[in-house]
Amino acid sequence: MTTSTPATPSEALGATRPRISVVGTGYLGATHAAAMAEMGFDVMGVDSDPAKVAALSEGIVPFFEPGLPELIRTHVASGRLHFTTDIVEATAFADVHFICVGTPQARGSNAANLSYVEEATRSVARNLTHDGIIVGKSTVPVGTGARLRSIVAGIVPAGISTELIWNPEFLREGKAVDDTLTPDRIVLGGTTALSEAVMREVYAAPIAIGTPVILCDLPTAELVKVSANAFLATKISFINAIAEVCEAAGADVGVLADALGHDIRIGRQFLNAGLGFGGGCLPKDIRALIHRAGELGATKAASLLQQVDEINMSQRQLVINMAIEACGGSVLNRRIGVLGAAFKPLTDDVRDSPALNVAAALHLRGAQVVIYDPEASSTAQRMFPTLTYADSVEEAATNSDVILVLTEWEEFNSIDAAALREIVALPVIIDARNCLDAAHWRAAGWRFTGLGVAPVALTPMIPEHNSLSRLVPVQ
Template sequence: MALKITVIGTGYLGATHAAAMAELGFEVLGLDVVPEKIEMLGRGQVPMFEPGLEELLRKHVAGIEGSTGRLRFTMDWAEVAEFGDVHFVCVNTPQKHGEYACDMSYVDSAVESLAKHLRGPNLVVGKSTVPVGSADRLAARILELAPGGGEVELAWNPEFLREGFAVDDTLHPDRIVVGVRSERAEELLREVYATPIADGSPFVVTDFPTAELVKTSANSFLATKISFINAMAEVCEAAGGDVARLAEAIGHDDRIGKKFLRAGIGFGGGCLPKDIRAFMARAGELGADQALTFLREIDSINMRQRGQMVELARQALGGGSFLGKRVAVLGATFKPDSDDVRDSPALNVAGQIHLQGGQVTVYDPKGMGNARRLFPTLGYADSAIEAVRGADVVLHLTEWREFRELDPKSLGEVAAARVILDGRNALDPELWRKAGWSYRAMGRPTA
C-alpha cells in the first residue's frame, strides 16, 4: 500500500515540503493551527513569495480544477494521525527574545499534540532546525505519549532549502540526510525519497546528533565564508585594494571555490543569523563553548558591515549629517527572489539612515508589503526610477536581477546627484561610470 504523508506546520518549509511530496506522487495532508493559512493554502495560494511554489500547489490541492487532488489541509490532529504513515514536523524554531538560544516551544507543542493520537506504526520525522540533543529528548517524549508505544518512531531529516530555490531544492536535493535508530525508519525514508535518490541525490544515513548538527554546521560554514570575504573588504578599504579581484583570484583555488565570496553588507534572513547564535548557545550548554567562539566574531563582522554601509553613504554625502538628504535604497529583502525581510541588512541600513535624519525611499520587486509592515516610517516607491527621483545618493542593497538590468542613463536623469553605492558588489562599475555616475562599492576604493 502506498505511503501517506502528513506535514505539520505549513509555513515556508512546510508548504514547500507538502507540495513537493504531492509532486512525488504521495497523498499528503498538511496541518496548521492558523485558520487563515489553511484557507489560503486550500485555495492554492501561498502566504509568501517563492518562485514556482504557488503553481506546484495549484497542481495538487484538492478542489482546484485540473489538480491531482493529492494535497489537502486540516486543523485536526486526530485526522492527521489517522491519515498518515510518515509525519514531517516543519514548524518554526525562532531565536528566543533576549537570548541567543533557539525557541523550541513550537516543535515541542507540535510533537506532543501529534504523539497523543498516534496508535499504529508511524514514523515522525523532524525537519526543523533544532539544537543538537533535541531528537533524543523528543523520541523519549513520543514514547511516553503515543498510544502506539514502541511502534511510533522518530527520525531526523534536516532541510537545506535556499529561499528562491526551495521547490527545486526539495525535488532535487543536493543531499538527503537522515538520522535514524532502526532499519525500518531508514527504509521508510528511502521510500519517501525514492525519486530523488534514483535521480542521483546522495542519501546519508547517520545518528540523531549528527543529523541535527549537519544543518547548523553547514550554515555556520557559509556564514564564516561570507564574513571572511567581508573582513577582507575591510582590509582592502584600509590598504586600497580591490576585494572583487581578490575574491576572483582566491576563488580559482578549488579548495576555496568562488561561491559566497562576494563582499557586501552581509547576511540576514530567518536562518543564518539565528542558527549560528543558537549553535553557540547550545555549545555552551554542552560545555563545548570554546569550540565555537569564532562564530561570535563571524556574527560581529556581519553586523559591522551594515554600519560601514551607513558610513559609506555619509561620506558620499560629504561626511556630515543625513538631515535633509534624500537617500534611495534599492532592495528591502535579505536576498533576491524572496519577499522575506527578516533581519534584512538592506532594511537595517535604510532604518539607520532614517533614524539619523535622512529622507529614505525604498523600492523592492517583491518585499514592499513586508517591509512596510516592519518599517512603516520609511518612504516607499512603486519602481526603482521613482525611488531614485530627487535622490542625493543611491544605495544598491539587494542583488535583484531587475537592479542589474537598470539603465543608469535613465536613472541619472531623475537623480539629484549621480552617486551610487553598491552594497552587494553586483553592478557593472564601467556601465554606471560611462553614464556619468560616481560608483563606489565596499572593499573597492580603487575599482
Template sequence: MSDTDSTTIDAPDHRSPGARPVLSVVGTGYLGATHAAAMAELGFTVIGVDVDAAKIAALQNGKVPFFEPGLPELLSTHVESGRLRFTDDFAEAIGAADVHFLCVGTPQRRGSNAADMTYVDAALDAIARNLTKDAIVVGKSTVPVGTARRLQERLAVTADPAFQVELLWNPEFLREGRAVQDTLRPDRVVIGGASPAADAVMRQVYGTPVAEGAQYITCDLPTAELVKTSANAFLATKISFINAVSELCDAAGADVKRLADAIGVDARIGRGFLNAGLGFGGGCLPKDIRALMHRSTELGADSIVRLLHDVDEINMLQRQRVIDLAVSACDGSVLGRRIAVLGAAFKPDTDDVRDSPALNVAAALHLRGAQVQVFDPEAMDAARHYFPALHYVSSTTEAVENADVVLVLTEWPEFRDADPVALGELVAHRRLVDGRNCLSDPAAWRAVGWTITGLGLGRPAGDLLTVSGGSPR
C-alpha cells in the first residue's frame, strides 16, 4: 500500500498463519445474504447481522426474502450445518469475527442523483463501536469514489485505539439471477488499499476462487471504488448505443439483431449487452451511473458526465418508443383497450422491479386509459407493492385473454417460447410488441397470423402495423 493510502490506525497483525478467519457480514439484503451464504459454502464460519429483526428471523429459518436461483438451497444447507447464522445483535456478531464485510445498500438520495451514504456510515459506526480485537473491515457496497478515505478517517476516530483496524475495499460484481455463481466463481477479485498483512488474509478468504481461475487484482482505494461503477457505466453505454442504433435501423430499414451479430464478432466489441430493446433498469445500473455523474460533477470531470447523461436519456427514451408501438398497435389510442403486459421484473431470473422498464410502460399505458393486465413468474408481489393500481393476473393465458395487443417486456423463457397458436386462440387481436426482441421464433408467430413489432427490426414506425393481425375473437 502506498503512503497516500495509509490509514490513521496501524495495520493489524491478524490471525496466526493458516487459521481461518471468522467472517461477519453487516447488512443482509441481496448482496449481504448472498455473500454470507457463499462464504459459508467456501468453508468459513459466517455471521450475518442486520438491524431488521424480521429479515434476520427469516434468514435464520433458511428463508430468502427475495428471488435468487440457488440461494435458498445454499442458505438452508449452511444454516443447518451451523457454519452460517444470523443475528440482530451487533455486539455478538462483531465480537466473534475477525473480518467484517460491509454490505449495506447505497440507494439514490431523494431529490438528487447522489448516492445516500446513511446506511454505510451507520454500519461502519456499528462495527467500530462493537470491536473487541484487531480486525479488517472490507467494504463491498457500491460507493462514490472518495468514500473509503472518508470512512478510514471516521473509523480512526470511532474505533477503540487499543485495536489495530484496517479498512480496504472489495467491490462486488453480482448479476441478479446469477449471484450465487458470481460469488463462488467470480471472474475477478479486486482488493483496494490493503496492507501486506490484510492482503494475505484476503488471499486466504478468496483462495478457492483464485485457485479456480479468478484474477486477483490489487490496487489503491480510489481505483477499487471506481471499478464497479465504471463497469456498470460501460455496460449501460453498450446498451444505450445499440438502442440508439436500433432507431437508425428502423429509419433505414435495417435489422438491428443481425447488425449486432455482425459487429459483436469483433473481439474488441463483443456480443454481450448488444441486445436492442426496452433498456436497462433494476437497482444497480440506473442508480450507479447517476451517482457516478453526480460525483464526477463534484470532481470536475465533465466528459464522463456528458456521456452518461446521454446514455441515461437514450435508455429512458426506449420506454417511450415501446409505449408508442403499443399505441400504434391499437390504431392510435389505448383508451379502453385491453393490453397484456408479460413481465414486471427488470430482467428474468429475479423478482426485482426497481426502476423496471416493464412496469414503467405498464403504468404509463394504464394512465392513458388502457385496461392493463400484468403477469410475471416471480415479481408479482414486488410489482403490487410498487404499482398497486395495476391489474395483476396469475398466468400468461389469463393476461392475454381478449387482449387487443400483447407486450413482451421481460425475457422470461415462458414468454420467449410461448405457443403462438394457443395464445392466438385467446386474444382479441393477434398483435404483439416484442419489447425485448426476444421471441425464439418470430416467423412461427407471423405464420399463424400474428403481427410482430419491435425495436430496430427494419420497419419504419409508420409501417409497423400494415398487416392485419387477425379477426377479433
C-alpha cells in the first residue's frame, strides 16, 4: 500500500466534470450524495423506495443527522442534487456510480448479506450507456470486489468500458457530514491511472486541504473499514475488561483511562468504560470479520474478536444485574426511569442499541420502564412499542425506584440533581456510561454508582409511609 502522487486530471469519461450517481439513499448514500453536491458536482441519488425518494426530494431526512437536512435542501434547491427511483435514468446521467447500499447481517449467520450490493452493482453495470466507473463504498467482506468485477464483466453492454474500484466510507453517526466533506483519509482500492485521476477530481476539495490519498489493492481497501471498526471495538472491550479489575481493586477506571490517553500511542478516544458499543456498524462488522476470518483460516483474528464481542455483550447483563440488585433482587412492579435509547448520542439510531436492550430486558422481568431520549424516542417506539416513552427527563424519573443513564447525551450533564430528587420514589441512579459528575449527585443525596469504580453498595430502600423525604433500608 502506498501514498501516491497526484495523477493528471482526465476528461476521458466525456464530461468537463464527472457527474455522479449514488445508488442507495440510506444513511451513507443520502449523506454522500449531499456532500458531493456541496463539493460542486451534479448528483443523482437513486433508491427503490418511492416514499424515501419523495421525502428526500423535499429535503426531509428519515433519520436524525445534524446538518444533513439543511445540506440536502440547499442542493435540491440549487439544482445540483436530484433523487429518483429509476436506475436507468441514473446510469444514463452519471459517469461515476457510487454503491452505497446496506450490508446487514445475514439471517441465521454472522456473515454479511451481500445481496443488496450485488443487485445494485448488477443494475448499474447492465444499464450503462457510456463509459463509467463503479465505486463501492459499502462495507463488505474481503474478496467481494473481485467477485463483483467478474459479475460486471459478464453483463456490461458491448462497447462500454467500465472499472470497479473500492472507496470505503468512514462515517461516524452524528458527525457524518463533516466526515464526508473533510475526511481524515481517502482510500482507493484497485484503481488504474484513469480511475485514480477521476477519483482525485471527485475528491479535489478535501485533497486540496491536505487529506491524504491512500492507494491500494481491492482486498486491502475492503479490509480497512472493518479493521478500523474491529480496533475501536477492541479498545472499548479492553477498557470494560479493565473496569472489572478496577472495581475489584477499588480503583477508578475513569482516571486510569485519562492516564492511558496521554500516551500518544494509545489515545483517549474509545476508552470510556460503560455499557459498550452497539449500532448498525460495529457489531455486524466485527461479526462479519469473525466469519470471514474463519473462512480464510485466520483463527487468531477470529478468536480475538470473538472475545471482544463477548465482553461487549456482557456489559448489558452487568447493568441489568445492577438494576435488579438496586431493587432488592427483583424489578417486578418497580418503576425504572431510563435516560437514553439511541446507541450513542447525536443520532436517533437504535439498531442493536445497548440502552434499548437493557430497557427491554428489564421490562420482560416485570419492571415498569419509562424511557426518555432527546432524539430517538420515535425510532425506539417503532422497535419496542410495548415500552413507555416520556417527553422529558422529569417525566421519565417521576416516582422511579432507580434511574439508569444508558446513552451519554450532553443534556443529561445539566440535570438539576437536587430538583430531580424531589420527584423520584428513591434517589438511586446507575450511570452506565460514566458521563455524570458522581460527586455532584452524591452531594444532592443520591445513591450513585457507575461502572469501573469502587463499588457502592446499592442496598435497596423503600419510602417510609410513602414519604419521599424519609428512606429506610429494606430488611
